[in-house]
Amino acid sequence: MTNTIFLPDPESATRWCESRKIDRNTIGMVPTMGALHAGHLSLVSRAVKENDICVVSIFVNPLQFNEKEDYKAYPRDRQMDHRMLENAGCNMVFSGTLDQFFPEAENPEDIRMLDPGPFAVGLEDEHRPGHFAGVRTIVDRLFDTVRPTRAYFGEKDFQQSLVIKDLAKQKGFPQIIVCATERESGGLAMSSRNRLLNDNEKKRAAGIYRALGNARNAWRSGVRTSGSLRESMTNELKLANLDIEYATIRDPQTWGEPDDNQPLGRAQALIAVRLGEVRLIDNLRLDTSRVD
Ligand code: AMP
Numbered sequence: 001m002t003n004t005i006f007l008p009d010p011e012s013a014t015r016w017c018e019s020r021k022i023d024r025n026t027i028g029m030v031p032t033m034g035a036l037h038a039g040h041l042s043l044v045s046r047a048v049k050e051n052d053i054c055v056v057s058i059f060v061n062p063l064q065f066n067e068k069e070d071y072k073a074y075p076r077d078r079q080m081d082h083r084m085l086e087n088a089g090c091n092m093v094f095s096g097t098l099d100q101f102f103p104e105a106e107n108p109e110d111i112r113m114l115d116p117g118p119f120a121v122g123l124e125d126e127h128r129p130g131h132f133a134g135v136r137t138i139v140d141r142l143f144d145t146v147r148p149t150r151a152y153f154g155e156k157d158f159q160q161s162l163v164i165k166d167l168a169k170q171k172g173f174p175q176i177i178v179c180a181t182e183r184e185s186g187g188l189a190m191s192s193r194n195r196l197l198n199d200n201e202k203k204r205a206a207g208i209y210r211a212l213g214n215a216r217n218a219w220r221s222g223v224r225t226s227g228s229l230r231e232s233m234t235n236e237l238k239l240a241n242l243d244i245e246y247a248t249i250r251d252p253q254t255w256g257e258p259d260d261n262q263p264l265g266r267a268q269a270l271i272a273v274r275l276g277e278v279r280l281i282d283n284l285r286l287d288t289s290r291v292d
Helices: 010-021 038-050 068-073 078-088 131-146 155-171 192-196 199-220 226-239
Strands: 005-007 027-032 053-058 092-094 150-154 175-179 243-250 268-275 278-285
Touching: 005 010, 010 027, 010 053, 010 092, 010 131, 027 038, 027 131, 038 053, 038 078, 038 150, 038 175, 053 078, 053 131, 078 092, 131 155, 150 155, 155 175, 155 268, 155 278, 192 278, 199 226, 199 268, 199 278, 226 243, 226 268
Parallel strands: 005 092, 027 053, 027 150, 053 092, 150 175
Antiparallel strands: 243 268, 268 278
């Protein structure tokens, strides 16, 4: 078990990281919103393995929530988070308040929001307006706080990973590592929000992964058009009685939206659904032999 240091504000986190860098240590960073699960820990394990030092941030960032209720209901469990991080070998975890992250702004409204860039267009941002501006703004600040060598993000939030890669490219650091999605035994992608589901909702939520699996099977059997791939997903989602926000296909590299009948060489299937108050997202690369 590692003796994980907890620092309550970004200023002390910067000082701590600076002092570690004197010895040319590499720092791997995992930004999170807490309520940690095995998905987060897979990122932490990889950061521990590939760097001298692993730093995790826990901050439920109000800038990226477009619904106040969703922000309030977001699960928080700091004690458990710290225990899990100690077991996972994290060296330092830090947090802070919005004021502490943006001391230059007198009020939250004065925070200068970043343009989220070209990959923010559509899907998530359509259903959560302003979400990626909030994500890009906080992640930019987290990167400046730690100045990590590498930062680890989950493929589960696929569109977010594109937005963050674009940010890192613009800043010139850090190297972005995107890690595979960890799933429950029925295929449901692990998510902090799964805690908000009852047993029946969890069963229905497993339909998301079945829908993605249908699209991949369709791809493997030779289906290459976005319209047919979409249909293979929506049928399954409807069977599970899930409220669909989107179930669609994008080019994973360009984020282009294909025409319904244009044959594709690359395809990422992406889904967002609602079960009552809870919103869940997942995705799967179709043109791969990878098993996940
Ligand atoms: P969050 O706390 O939801 O902001 O997530 C923090 C990081 O963990 C993000 O980069 C997520 O994409 C990643 N993550 C969340 N769920 C999973 C999962 N099931 N498998 C792998 N990574 C995940």
